[in-house]
Amino acid sequence: MIAYVARRLASLIVVMALVGVCVFLLLHLAPGDPAAIIAGDNATPAQIAGIRTKLGLDEALPLQFLRWSGAVLSGDLGVSIFSNTPVTTLIGQRLEPTLSLALATLAFAVPVALVLGVLAAWRAGSSIDRASMIVAVTGFSAPAFVVGYLMIYVFAVTLKWFPVQGYTPIAENVADWARHLVLPALTLGLAYVALIARITRATMLEVLAEDYIRTAKAKGVATGPMLLKHALKNAGVPIITVIGIGVALLIGGVVITETVYNIPGIGRLVVDAISKRDYPIIQGVILVFSAVYVVINLVVDLSYTFIDPRIRY
Amino acid sequence: MATTRRRFVQGSVAAATLMAAPAIGRASETPAAAKTLKAVMQGDLRSFDPIWTTANISSYHGAMIYDTLFGVDGNDKPQPQMVDSFGTSDDQLTWTFKLRDGLGFHDGTPVTAADCVASIRRWAVRDGAGQHMFLRVKDIGAKDDKTFAITFSEPYPLILDAFAKAGTPVLYIMRKKDAETDPMQQITEYVGSGPFIFNTRETKQGAFYVYDRNANYKPRPEPASGMAGGKIAKLDRVIWENVADDQTAIAALQNGEIDFYELPPIDLIDQLEADKNIHVEVLNKSGQIVWCRMNWLYPPFNNVKARQALLYLVNQNDVMKAAFGNPKYYRACASYFGCGTPMENDENTEWFKEAPNKPKAAQLFKEAGYDGRPVVILQPTNFAVFNTADQLLAQWLREINVNAELAASDWGGVVTRRANREPPEKGGWNIFVTSASGAAFGNPITLVGHQANGDKGWFGWPSDETHERLRDKWAKAQPQDRLAVAKEIQRNAWNFVPHVYMGLYLQPAAMRANVKGVIGMPELIPFWNVEKT
Numbered sequence: 001m002i003a004y005v006a007r008r009l010a011s012l013i014v015v016m017a018l019v020g021v022c023v024f025l026l027l028h029l030a031p032g033d034p035a036a037i038i039a040g041d042n043a044t045p046a047q048i049a050g051i052r053t054k055l056g057l058d059e060a061l062p063l064q065f066l067r068w069s070g071a072v073l074s075g076d077l078g079v080s081i082f083s084n085t086p087v088t089t090l091i092g093q094r095l096e097p098t099l100s101l102a103l104a105t106l107a108f109a110v111p112v113a114l115v116l117g118v119l120a121a122w123r124a125g126s127s128i129d130r131a132s133m134i135v136a137v138t139g140f141s142a143p144a145f146v147v148g149y150l151m152i153y154v155f156a157v158t159l160k161w162f163p164v165q166g167y168t169p170i171a172e173n174v175a176d177w178a179r180h181l182v183l184p185a186l187t188l189g190l191a192y193v194a195l196i197a198r199i200t201r202a203t204m205l206e207v208l209a210e211d212y213i214r215t216a217k218a219k220g221v222a223t224g225p226m227l228l229k230h231a232l233k234n235a236g237v238p239i240i241t242v243i244g245i246g247v248a249l250l251i252g253g254v255v256i257t258e259t260v261y262n263i264p265g266i267g268r269l270v271v272d273a274i275s276k277r278d279y280p281i282i283q284g285v286i287l288v289f290s291a292v293y294v295v296i297n298l299v300v301d302l303s304y305t306f307i308d309p310r311i312r313y
Numbered sequence: 314m315a316t317t318r319r320r321f322v323q324g325s326v327a328a329a330t331l332m333a334a335p336a337i338g339r340a341s342e343t344p345a346a347a348k349t350l351k352a353v354m355q356g357d358l359r360s361f362d363p364i365w366t367t368a369n370i371s372s373y374h375g376a377m378i379y380d381t382l383f384g385v386d387g388n389d390k391p392q393p394q395m396v397d398s399f400g401t402s403d404d405q406l407t408w409t410f411k412l413r414d415g416l417g418f419h420d421g422t423p424v425t426a427a428d429c430v431a432s433i434r435r436w437a438v439r440d441g442a443g444q445h446m447f448l449r450v451k452d453i454g455a456k457d458d459k460t461f462a463i464t465f466s467e468p469y470p471l472i473l474d475a476f477a478k479a480g481t482p483v484l485y486i487m488r489k490k491d492a493e494t495d496p497m498q499q500i501t502e503y504v505g506s507g508p509f510i511f512n513t514r515e516t517k518q519g520a521f522y523v524y525d526r527n528a529n530y531k532p533r534p535e536p537a538s539g540m541a542g543g544k545i546a547k548l549d550r551v552i553w554e555n556v557a558d559d560q561t562a563i564a565a566l567q568n569g570e571i572d573f574y575e576l577p578p579i580d581l582i583d584q585l586e587a588d589k590n591i592h593v594e595v596l597n598k599s600g601q602i603v604w605c606r607m608n609w610l611y612p613p614f615n616n617v618k619a620r621q622a623l624l625y626l627v628n629q630n631d632v633m634k635a636a637f638g639n640p641k642y643y644r645a646c647a648s649y650f651g652c653g654t655p656m657e658n659d660e661n662t663e664w665f666k667e668a669p670n671k672p673k674a675a676q677l678f679k680e681a682g683y684d685g686r687p688v689v690i691l692q693p694t695n696f697a698v699f700n701t702a703d704q705l706l707a708q709w710l711r712e713i714n715v716n717a718e719l720a721a722s723d724w725g726g727v728v729t730r731r732a733n734r735e736p737p738e739k740g741g742w743n744i745f746v747t748s749a750s751g752a753a754f755g756n757p758i759t760l761v762g763h764q765a766n767g768d769k770g771w772f773g774w775p776s777d778e779t780h781e782r783l784r785d786k787w788a789k790a791q792p793q794d795r796l797a798v799a800k801e802i803q804r805n806a807w808n809f810v811p812h813v814y815m816g817l818y819l820q821p822a823a824m825r826a827n828v829k830g831v832i833g834m835p836e837l838i839p840f841w842n843v844e845k846t
Contacts, residue, residue: 033729038366044761044771045732047439054497080367082359083518084499094519152564166565167520262556262565264520271557272357272519273697277725281661 001305001312003093006143008298012291019134019290020072023283024065031158032276035080043248055081068283069213077287078280080273087284090269098265101188101257102250104181108190115241117200118227121208126202133196139194144253148187148260165262184261188253193248199242203235210234236307244300327757330485344456348549349844350602350828352573353562354838355535357555358522361511362499364439367481371835376540376837377524377551378419379485379505380411382429383477384540387834389655389752391477394533395424395486395506405468412459415531416487419561420635431492433463436484439498442475442759443484445788450589471758471788479836480753480760481539508532509545513759522553524840537842539834544841546831551840566591566823573824575838579637586821592826595642596833599751602646603632603702606762606773608743611736613683613715621664622677626709628669633816636701646751646817654755656799663808675713687716691745693724698745702815706710706744731772745772751817752835755786756784757802765811769821775811 035052052058077087116132123129156164162183168176208231216230255267266285273281302312360366361374379654399414417422432452437443452464477483491500503511508530512523533544554571556562559578563572567588577585585591607614614620633643647665650656681795691702710717727745735741767776785797830842
């Protein structure tokens with residue numbers, strides 16, 4: 001097990017290095033020049049060239065890459081071209097809203113999806129099954145921004161139950177923090193509910209057809225323990241895998257949800273940076289996202305051993 | 314130790330108190346809601362240095378925390394602001410300025426003439442008007458703590474216009490130590506002498522920006538007018554919220570979560586006008602001009618006939634209608650100096666009465682020797698107005714058998730590619746569309762796009778000696794003579810066609826009905842004089 005974890009952590013370094021090269025090359029080869037954007041609409045070509053020199057953007061690409069990767073290895077993700085603020089500081093400032101949103105989404109989506117999926121499988125073909133699958137299909141089909149606008153219109157503008165936008169740090173006011181997260185978490189969680197509910201239903205259907213379930217029923221095991229202890233636990237591996245994959249969906253969804261609800265998280269940070277070609281921020285955020293994704297996959301893989309003792313590394 | 318229910322409750326209360334402690338501390342410093350205004354401005358404030366960048370939002374930030382030597386009033390006339398008295402020598406070559414009493418930076422130090430001189434020097438490196446002025450400056454220096462003088466090699470009557478202009482970069486007065494920063498690099502401390510203080514402690518970059526009233530500011534006695542007059546901060550705090558999504562900002566305004574929204578989409582204005590709690594107003598009456606730049610370096614637009622063809626091809630009303638819909642908020646504009654500006658005139662605008670005239674445009678392209686080569690139009694798909702204008706222009710060109718090709722990218726891609734002087738087939742371009750404040754077009758010196766000095770000038774690189782001579786003549790003219798020279802410039806300009814206008818739109822701002830006193834002017838949104846009733 002320890003050797004496996006060590007191998008996976010070593011592979012993390014390789015993945016990060018590859019991501020670093022790809023991100024750097026894609027950004028610098030794509031059209032767009034931060035110097036031209038900084039200089040503004042009235043700048044002359046000479047002024048743009050001056051800014052480019054100051055930013056070191058006129059140096060050879062390999063030289064720029066070496067300088068950047070050397071700094072990254074020493075923990076320095078660089079400084080934002082526009083705001084002059086260290087990227088690590090900017091990411092640190094934006095981490096809490098994004099983490100809060102992600103955790104709130106998971107806290108809402110995973111239990112709801114599991115209940116829907118288990119119920120749908122237990123009563124396959126019934127109205128419960130059809131209703132839960134309607135929720136799932138809607139969750140998949142409705143884009144986050146459409147769901148977001150509808151939620152805002154109904155629950156914020158019309159009913160005034162929740163604020164339209166913004167974020168309150170948890171240290172400032174816990175109740176406000178929660179109030180600001182309800183609508184974004186519901187919006188972002190809908191697709192996640194759909195994904196997990198569908199895979200839960202499909203896996204549970206397979207498991208419920210197994211001999212040991214029939215045996216459990218014959219022994220008179222109550223429905224609840226039979227579904228949760230005997231069936232759901234054995235269906236756990238694919239569900240956990242999908243939850244892990246879903247984190248990638250979450251990362252993508254965070255960008256849109258944070259924009260719609262004006263949450264100052266990492267998603268907003270990277271979108272703003274892309275529009276301005278703020279290379280250090282884009283590179284830094286993608287590296288962080290990649291690391292998070294790799295670590296989540298590792299955690300998911302390790303969790304298999306707890307769900308299914310037959311799995312050994 | 315066993316956890317009892319009582320211990321759990323005690324622990325929870327203690328934890329909640331600890332978590333709320335920072336908020337309790339802050340609450341004592343936070344002004345009442347009635348004295349706090351929350352605004353959604355045109356974009357995120359990415360740079361705090363209004364000289365380093367020409368971004369309008371950074372200039373707004375500058376207007377909050379810095380003061381200016383002069384400011385344009387509501388009639389576009391320069392008026393003294395930090396300056397108490399000023400005068401020129403008999404030979405008109407030396408200008409002397411004396412600062413008024415009571416000026417102080419937010420750190421408590423007094424504003425001195427040396428601060429002003431350093432600020433002028435840094436600004437002049439980055440600003441078109443400053444560069445134009447400094448070509449003639451022989452000497453600039455402080456005479457004493459409150460007086461400085463500038464000596465020119467020839468009379469320069471435009472000096473007050475340059476000092477007072479509201480177009481970016483504005484001449485904001487910084488501390489000497491900040492103003493001595495390399496103009497190509499950003500300042501790192503944001504200490505001004507203006508009516509608001511930048512609260513860096515409570516600002517969260519990318520999320521919101523906090524400005525507190527400067528209780529020590531000494532406003533001028535005159536009533537506020539444009540950037541001139543008494544800058545009285547009636548609000549204790551102004552917060553700029555960075556809301557990127559239009560729908561969200563509108564919902565937040567309707568819900569009372571924000572008080573002011575600078576750029577609501579014009580197609581949603583009807584919705585806002587129908588809300589009795591919201592007031593909609595055009596603050597910049599000279600509007601925003603959408604204009605089309607042609608690349609003079611390559612065919613077909615290296616030929617004057619092809620450029621003239623675009624004058625006859627473009628239907629400004631159609632562009633504006635497609636982009637904005639509601640005719641209340643747009644108009645066509647024929648004057649080279651924009652519409653509603655002091656230099657507006659109708660010299661040599663017969664083409665405007667004829668346009669659109671596609672047969673004539675087709676004939677002019679033929680006379681230009683157009684050979685069917687692709688005409689590359691840079692199309693920023695993330696900029697709705699320019700995207701619409703580009704698509705219409707491409708369609709009209711195709712209708713007269715010009716092989717128009719749209720090169721799609723985001724705006725960042727356009728601003729990069731437009732600097733490329735290679736031929737269009739090698740990454741260059743033929744046409745791009747952009748916009749600028751209508752007021753900026755009224756001054757042939759300050760708007761860099763008014764230059765026609767070839768490869769030293771702005772993208773498109775137009776070249777015309779007569780135009781440059783006339784611009785110089787305008788710069789030397791006394792204020793009362795400038796309109797006559799402007800007519801000469803326009804007569805010549807619409808013959809050689811440095812660029813083509815695609816319409817003028819008036820952007821309304823939306824605010825809660827209890828927000829009063831917002832000063833309407835081009836280029837800037839000042840928050841002094843504003844109050845919540």
